[in-house]
Amino acid sequence: MEPKRPQVRPATEGWTQQKDAAGRPLLQFASPKRGKPPVHLADLKPEERVARVVELGLPGFRAKQLEKHYFTHYTSDPALMTDLPATGRDEFVAGMLPPLLTEVRRLETDRGDTIKFLWKLHDGALVESVLMRYPGRITLCVSSQAGCGMNCPFCATGQAGLTRNMSAAEIVDQVVRANRLIAEGGLGDPRGLGHDGERVTNIVFMGMGEPLANYARVMQAVRVMTDKTHGIGMSARGITVSTVGLVPAIRKLADEDIPVTFALSLHAPDDELRDELIPVNSRWKVGEALDAARAYFERTGRRVSIEYALIKDMNDHGWRADLLGDKLNARGRGWVHVNPIPLNPTPGSIWTASDRAVQDEFVRRLEAKGIPTTLRDTRGKEIDGACGQLVATEDDQRAAAATEVAGPH
Known part of the structure; x- marks a missing residue:
């Protein structure tokens, strides 16, 4: 016989759970209307990128060059894109690779093997991602929404509700920015990381947000992450999409x-x-x-x-x-x-x-x-970077208020 142990009931501590008119915990499936982030290369399908480049007055093959700079060299700085014509280059790159994430702060723990980033989005919303080095792999935990509408009482992220869905490019940019940090030696000497390529090998959609509540944008981000010709070229098997149980979206x-x-x-x-x-x-x-x-x-x-x-x-x-x-x-x-x-x-x-x-x-x-x-x-x-701990604190809000929105990087 199992010894009788108490049954503790879930209850919020230090905050009040939002309820609907019937007194049930409020669920937010639709994203609140806010100004959309600027359209970015990573939001577009390959053929749409070519069309957009032509719209901006350049030949379509320039799209492929931009993909290489952003997805392979992890840059959106026009000064580094010497294969593009100098005249109008800054405007062209700004039109295709607008800045999306401004780094507010970076915290390290686990002897430098875990790094948490706090990012400010174009409208001031705050999200976090966590980079973790393990033997033989590097995992990035990405956010898919600013906040979360699932209202689980034990999760810090859900306390403030859903601010908005993130765009596909805002999701992808977390990976590109992490890859740049690795390439620059931010996780130690890239050659000594224990796997080929010195970049993120695994993605877990376990940061802020319920990924399947932002379904279309998450799937576009996954396609970009796994596209070997026009994207980052990761293995789909290294990407984990999690959900609290949105059944129709699981079937989709x-x-x-x-x-x-x-x-x-x-x-x-x-x-x-x-x-x-x-x-x-x-x-x-x-x-x-x-x-x-x-x-x-x-x-x-x-x-x-x-x-x-x-x-x-x-x-x-x-x-x-x-x-x-x-x-x-x-x-x-x-x-x-x-x-x-x-x-x-x-x-x-x-x-x-x-x-x-x-x-x-x-x-x-x-x-x-x-x-x-x-x-x-x-x-x-x-560093409050573990599961269920990702939340923008008052201290984070103050740091973000003092941070200028980024230019090209």
Whole structure:
């Protein structure tokens, strides 16, 4: 018999969750109307880029040169583009590669292996991305929205609601800027990083925002990241798109024919708790989300990741590990992998990491059901760069107010 442990209920601390007229947690699926960022090369399909170059009065082949400068050399500085005609070059480059992200600050931890960037967008909205070096790979956690409309009570990013969707180019520019930092030696000598190319090898859409709520722009960004001729040329297998469970969008993603890794942030296997923990569960229940995840595997052959933040006495009970294992096995074997993540502890909070013995027991029970399970390493805790910690603080707002919007780079 499992010893009886308390059941802590999810509750916000230090902030009030926005509610709708019926008293349910407010969900924001539509982006608030704000001034759109300027159209950038990375927002356009290859043929649209050629048309835009011609519109600006240059021959279409100049688009290919711009792609090389931006996606391969990580620059949008016209002074470095000596293969373009000098006359009108500045205006042309500004028209195709307008500045999108202004770096407000950069924080480092993990002996320089983790770097968090705070970026200011053209309208003053703030987003963050986190660059992490591991043996043999470099991962960038990117934001897809400024803020988030999913209103999960344990996530700092959701507290302020959704400011707006990010454009495809604003998403891509996070990668290009990280690649430039690596090329310039910002993660140590690029030649000693342990893999070819000295650039970001893995992308996780686990920064600010719910990626599938900004579906079209996220997919355009993924296409640019994976395009070997006209984009960054990354492997789709190195890109992870996560969601809290927007079922229609999961099914759409399966039909895209881009074999990204798909991650479902589940955090509870029972609807009773998940309704409180992940408000979107009021729309699409655990079973529906798991069915859509299984369909993704069947369509793509790509094993699905289940993300599960272990929260002390809330969702870390042994019976929940058993229930999760049973629900996954009911949908077949070999299609899924579980990543339990120790929640980043806050002293005295109800939102704190499970005890080590409880974590180990949770993993043991899943493995006993035949479910491949990996306890995730949490990086960036000291700089609030870990999962669920990305939020623009008052200090960030002050720093951003003092930062001029960038010119070309």
